[in-house]
Every structure is written in structure tokens, then in C-alpha cells.
Amino acid sequence: MLFRDAFKTATRSLTHGKMRSILTMLGIVIGIASVIVLMSIGQSAQNLILGKVQSIGSNLVIITPGAPSGRGFSPPAAAQGILITSLLQRDVDALRREPSVSAAAPLVSGQAEVVYGNNNKTVSYQGVTADMFSVRNLTVGKGNTFTKGDVDSANHVAVIGPDLANTLFGPALNPINKIIRVKNVSFRVVGVLSNGGTGAFGVDQGNMVLIPITIAQKQLLGISYLNTILVQGNPSYDIEFVKSRITFALRQDHGIIDPKKDDFNIQTQADVLSILGSITSILTLFLAAIASISLLVGGIGIMNIMLVAVTERTREIGLRKAVGATNNDILQQFLIESVLLTFVGGVVGIALGAAIVGLVYFVLTTFFSIGWVFAFPISAVVLGLAVSGISGIAFGIYPASKAAKKNPIDALRYE
Secondary structure: OOHHHHHHHHHHHHHHOHHHHHHHHHHHHHHHHHHHHHHHHHHHHHHHHHHHHHOOOOOEEEEEEOOOOOOOOOOOHHHHOOOOOOOOHHHHHHHHOOOOEEEEEEEEEEEEEEEEOOEEEEEEEEEEOOHHHHHOOOOEEEEOOOOHHHHHOOOOEEEEOHHHHHHHHOOOOOOOOOEEEEOOEEEEEEEEEOOOOEOHHHOEHHHEEEEEHHHHHHHHHOOOOOOEEEEEEOOOOOHHHHHHHHHHHHHHHHOOOOHHHOOEEEEEHHHHHHHHHHHHHHHHHHHHHHHHHHHHHHHHHHHHHHHHHHHHOHHHHHHHHHOOOOHHHHHHHHHHHHHHHHHHHHHHHHHHHHHHHHHHHHHHHHOOOOOOOOOOOHHHHHHHHHHHHHHHHHHHHHHHHHHHOOOHHHHHHOO
């Protein structure tokens, strides 16, 4: 039998039982759509996270206290529950004297309840210098940032995130020059950040409070050391050279001769992007693997239906063999039916997955104001088509071979 004739026969057989064919394909449709949606969401999340990190500039260097824990980006010592006080203001002063450094911005942080009138919210606050706004590309939508003079004079001023401003003051009241309390210390709001949401390194910019580092250290935290130093490298120098100069300056300032005894950790943005990219890629693959389980279930469903079809069409098989059909002809016919079911199911699943991805993008960007990045990876489409085709062959070969091996006499006698 020619392939064209076998294809026509298989098509007629599937269209004869339309409802059963549709229900059989449903498992594959759901499985392929799940893979498409989860891979797309994973890719979108990866693009969003990496975009947030890249938005702070390609020449950023992050210095945290504690000895290096190996290659790549590692969490700050404070995030691991370790208190290390090796970074001080004199380190910032030393870095500012380095020609390869454009700016050095120290940072301390804590968590406290912010109060205005009867409204309050527990948020993270950061003590920073005026340089931090340019180093992290932070801009204000209302008011202004505080100045170097505010930091040096320990003025009680604050810049808050837009979500916090809405929580404390509502949409009608202008936050500028209003007095808020952080740990019972009063601050005058001088600016509101223009962008909310999760910023670089997982910081919730919408609910952030930025205050002069002098106030944060002395009155809120009671410390003299720093949690982090963010350095903006001079664009005239290679970032790796900047990193090496920072390492040299800090070792000299700390009196360290043996590199193995470093009490500071330095990462560039490339380190951060590398580890974040690896994590998000692994999560995307993990989500796709979970979704693939539904493909397995759908494939088993197809095999079961094809086995039932073989039983129901036993007399047909016997009749075909009696008029000259070979085992290969019968095998080919049932295998084509199985592949058609999975392939059509795969195409429908891809279309359904694309529609869901578009809907998710529309909802997140329209109703939640999330800077979601639409991503529809071609690899997901190729994977969907490949898996559907392979599933048709893998789960159709057994029913097809069973049909091909039937004895024509026994098949004609089957009731």
C-alpha cells in the first residue's frame, strides 16, 4: 500500500469518530500547551530579572564584607546570618581616590515600621549617600533626592518608594515635605521614586525608604561599619581592571598581604548575571520537565485508545489481510493514525499555549503594571512539535504492531 493511500485511510478512520479523536488528542493538547506556557513564563521571568540587573549599569562592582566563598556571585554575609564589620568609611574614601573608580556609594540597611498619621507599613530602609542615586540609576518622580550636604549635616530627610507613598498618603495627598517616622525618628519626605516594583538584587523599590547614611548608622542602627559598598567603575577602564584596582586598594587599606586572608568579597555585574542566568535557566527546565508529565499521561491515553481501536477493528484488519494487505501495511496505517493524533494535538497545543502566554502578558501589564517581557521561545515550539511526533511513534508502535500481527482467519472470525 502506498503511503498516500495509507494516509487517506488513516484520516478517514480518525474523522469517522471525531469525538473520540478529539478526546484522545486532549491530553497531548494540554501537555504541549503546558510546556509552551511554562517555558515562556520562565523565559519572560529570566528576561525581567536580568533586565533589572542590567538597568543599573554594566560598570557596577559590589563589595560585601567577608572572605570570598568561591567563583561567581555569593550572598552577602548578613544574608547568611553572619555579622562581619570589615567594611568601614575609610574604605570608601580609599576607593574614591582610585582613578578607575567614578563613584563609591556605601550602604547600610535595616527593617522598621514607617508611620504617618494612622497609616503604617513595615518596610526595608537603606542608609545611603547622595552618590547612590546615580550609581543605581534611581530617579524621583516627585520632589528631589537628598544632597551630599544633607548626608554630611545628618539632616532628617527621606526619599520613599511610590507604593509606600500611596500606602501612607493615599493618591490625593502630596507626600513632599510631610513628616514620617522610622523607628520613632522623624524624617521629612523630599522625594518619591519614579519606579516601583522589584529592582535589582530583589529590592522592593516600591516600598523602599532611603535616608542619609549618617542618620541610619548613628540613630537607627547604632553601628559604624557598612553592609555594602557599590562602586561605579570609570567607563575608560575595563571592568576587570577596575575590580583588580579595588582589590589592591582594599588590601592595602586593610593591611592584607596574603590574598587568602581577604575579609571582603567583590563581584561585578557579570558575576551576578551569570549566576542569575544559571538559576533561572534551571528553573525554566524544571518547569518544563514538570509540564512534560502531562505529555506522558496524554501519550498513554493515546496508546490505550489505539489498543481499543485495534480490538474494535479486528474484523476490518482480517478483511484487509484477506485481500492482500501485508503486516507492514497494517502497521503503517495504525502508526499514521497515532502520529496524526499527536501531531494535530501538538499544533493545537502550541496555538493554545501562545494564546495563554499572550493573555498572561496582557493581564500582568494592564492590571498589575508589571514590566513583564513577552517571550515566546521558538525552542518551545520546536520541542512541542518534536515531542508530539515522537509520542505518536512511541505510544503508537505497540498498538500498531499488535494489529499487524493478527492472524487474518482469527480476525475474520472475531465477534
